[in-house]
Amino acid sequence: MVTRHIQAPDSLADGMAHWLMKSEPHVYPWSQLVEDGSTHWDGVRNYQARNLMRDEMSVGDMVLFYHSNCKPPHVAGVAKVCREAYPDFTAQDPSSI
Secondary structure, eight states, X not given: OEEEEEEOOSSOOXXXXXXXXXXXXXXXXXXXXXXXXXXXXXXXXXXXXXXXXXXXXXXXXXXXXXXXXXXXXXXEEEEEEOSOOEEOTTTTOGGGO
């Protein structure tokens, strides 16, 4: 597993990749990211998504922070990748399935 850190950007930059990162508002809302400044992105169990996060995302890439499982689902904000990938500390946790 892999974990990424993201943070709210100072401004939008051209020439960077753009990614869609999903979170349920009751689990980790956009307002919490704004308050925290940055966070790790753990618990990704889909292999393709994990591999893209690990192999393709780069520091500085832009992130659309998407709220799912709400009405209506929506992009809540724009962030950027602020740290290289590292192993997901929840990968071996049986309760994190």
